[in-house]
Amino acid sequence: MERVHPTLRAIYEEMAPNKPHPDQPLGHAEVKATNELLWARTRLGPPDDVSVLKEIRTSVEFPFMKDRETGTIGRGAPFCSNCYHMLPGVPSPHGRFTGYELDSVMNSVRRVDADDPDVDIDMGHRTLYRGELFTGEMAEYQGEQVVCLDVYLDGIRNGLSQMWYPDGTPKLRGNVVNGSASGEFLEWHPNGALKSRKFFDDNIYSLKEETVWDEHGDLVREWRREEG
Template sequence: MSAVQRVDIDDPDVDMDMGNRMLYHGELFTGEMAEYVDDQVVCLDVYVDGIKNGLSRMWYPDGAPKLEGTVVNGSARGEFREWHPNGRLKSRKFFDDDIYSLKEETVWDEEGNLVRDWHRE
């Protein structure tokens, strides 16, 4: 079993084509694309044939989680969670599996108070 290729998004050999597909050395990229701040990973996305397809995660510079969800063929699918810098849940969003659109969103402030609770009819 081979290791998953991880590439820094700031690598000069990373580019995008006219179809917004990720390229590495001029080829459609398959693997993990990472963004770093001071050697700390702050964003990590999985690509298959140049398109986001898999777990998508972001972290604050201190390593605390910021965002997590799944992308299928470039579109959000299922549950996405986002956290405030203090570690409290900021939002939960649910995307349809078949039409890739937002169907539910719940948002909380930094103290955990409900700010918004929306559900598509």
């Protein structure tokens, strides 16, 4: 418990005697990540109490399970009931379980077709669905095949961004934070060979390094931004 931030520790100690799920909530990825973010706020000075949890964004996935529609590896994971109670105010674009019983109600994950006439953009370039800021998954289709899938929170892309070729072969995969690329982005050729690896700074969302290969796996270009 030494590494658990006081804000999360207080929540845990309150729920521990009657936690709804038998698993250990402090071992779940979304709780671990939130814990590190709270410690970072403590070091840097911004508020780190329970009120700031609503500012944190998470997009959790099962890394070895296939998406139900696309069949590709990486399925959106809802909060378990422990994480739901451990992270009050933190939105989960993939839903959440509120209890452990088999008939627990999971908030449905809304997936909307990008061509739906109810999809719109407001003056702040935020995505709306039926007049409200959209939270959920936005998909683009070519025939029956999903070719693009993005996660939105309050009208802005936040979370896993994926693209596929019309035959279902992966085309692009990376993470987006507040509408900007963050961390590693991978792109593939139509034959499945890795085409490029890009890395974006987490703090300024700018390209830091890029490596490009041809469809045979031969190196085409390697670039790294000079610091200073």
